Amino acid sequence: MVDSAEAPASIIDVARRAGVSPSTVSRSLRGMPNVSEATRQRVMRAAAELSYVASPAASRLASGRTSTVGVVVPFMTRWFFAQVVAGAESVLHEASLDLLLYNLGDAAGRERFFDRLPLQRRVDAVLLVCVPVDDDERAALRGLGVPVVLVGTSAPGFGSVRIDDREGTAKAVRHLLNLGHERIAMICSLDDDDPLGFATPLLRRQGFEQTLVGAGLEFGPEHVVGAPWGVDGGARAMEQLLASDRLPTAVFAESDEMAFGALWTLRRAGLEVPARISVIGFDDHEMAGVVDLTTISQPVRPQGEVAATLLLDALTERTDEAAEVVMPTHLVVRGTTGPRPPR
Amino acid sequence: MVDSAEAPASIIDVARRAGVSPSTVSRSLRGMPNVSEATRQRVMRAAAELSYVASPAASRLASGRTSTVGVVVPFMTRWFFAQVVAGAESVLHEASLDLLLYNLGDAAGRERFFDRLPLQRRVDAVLLVCVPVDDDERAALRGLGVPVVLVGTSAPGFGSVRIDDREGTAKAVRHLLNLGHERIAMICSLDDDDPLGFATPLLRRQGFEQTLVGAGLEFGPEHVVGAPWGVDGGARAMEQLLASDRLPTAVFAESDEMAFGALWTLRRAGLEVPARISVIGFDDHEMAGVVDLTTISQPVRPQGEVAATLLLDALTERTDEAAEVVMPTHLVVRGTTGPRPPR
């Protein structure tokens, strides 16, 4: 029951009620050592009776700690990012840390973020989700003077949690190769449609090329078709492929979202999957199972959880100097991939 | 360029450099009146030269304002919620307010939120996205002593931004009726799968029934089939419908996500849409266009923006006492609905 909220109880009120000094209240409530169990109990009772909640502003000012971590995402509306943030959120709140959310939105937003550094003086740590940073940005982040952990990329001096995109892509392509495919195309998001400079598209494109070449297949720019990121883009990219003279027998999509779009286009065109053409995605999006999409899965939410845990470690000083965690990917075979159709 | 971050400049440093008192610095930097333009310029220069950023903790403690708003969502991974948060985020950051994110996650999380009230003393306002509140919860929120705005529901004494779910549903059903359909089923999410007590499923179910009955059609529980919320659930619900003896000629899905699942099942079953069966969704999800889904659109991101704006108004005192905004919905006809097939 909350006392009529007029003026919140202060630490002094609690101290008086418990018959101790404010510092003892502070120590008791924060679970510090050097407080007798009896006193602690008395203090806790008094605090509960007064519905006491310490003023964050005051304790931040006095201690210099904010008990807050900043979480920065490019677009929080993207499934992947939202999932990572949710993972981080659960760990952070579990640890009684506040989560300050920052959504970059676009290139302008990103620039604003890095030169205004709105997190300045208000967080103890920062989590950047899929925001690759150049040297200047690294310096800016350092200027915050707090531990930084990256998800989805890595950078010298910062902790990071990610997958191996090239290796994941290789798994996808090898799956297609094993099925006998030789004419394989990739659908991926456009660079210039990527004002935020994600590293993922590039890495996956590289992985694609390397794996093809490594398998002794020829590779040319015509094997890659680009479109804006997303379901829509995937659909359009597949249209482009259909319009070309030599249809591939298999398509690797940079992300499941793009694969969804591709599948849609194929369906409209009446091309059977996988009988006529195979499609494989990447990420194992929550909808991949429903549309029976073969894909490369990666732990998404866990990356947020692990990143947050790294941050907690850094804050409690039992840090091993900017850990770099690489999480596993694996092939999930479903119904959209099959043997190369006979010529 | 940021000075070597060692010890951040304080207001006193700025004051000294500008040759004025700290209070003048404070006034200048916050754009208060009663500061000569010349002085203000001098202060701003000094501040810039020292890369001065006021300590939020100190100013919060001194002023009693946190310049922070708490944003609470049930599941931030759901497209709708993420979209609303993104809308709110842009408005809030534009106004230099921090955004403290809280994700309820499940029933336990929700309970924890309401009885621990982790936002206590740390926000100037709260935005609840699709969290209907009962009397106790209303009281708890009041206890925070800050303005509260709800998105997706409304409650006495709180501002709110939402759509008229019943009316939106009526539009969907009328569209089907106009196409000649008489056997119309609804796919909706299960109550007991809704630990958070969303109001939406209920309202849309009511709207469905009312519109059918209003049109003189009979209505029975067999017209509604439930499944867990989401694409998967929609797919399963449609399977149930297919298994029943009398297939409807049209289906209204509570949400586009569920409609996507339904479409998938229909596709697998080889039932042509809309030749054999029409499907209409609700929300106008970003993927609705790609799959050509007829649906009822609602402004999603704008609801977050408007809600945040309401909060800003409340904070700047030009509040009109808990405004209730109802935003419009409209029918978007695409390819999944068509005339009732001949008997």
Add this chain to the structure above:
DNA sequence: TTGAAAGCGCTAACAC
């Protein structure tokens, strides 16, 4: 228009 002074409500040495 500006400055001086008194807090805001905690935490952290340091003493006992």
Add this chain to the structure above:
DNA sequence: GTGTTAGCGCTTTCAA
């Protein structure tokens, strides 16, 4: 173990 004493870095009367 516990209390005393200074701050932490701002904002805000109140005077000038």
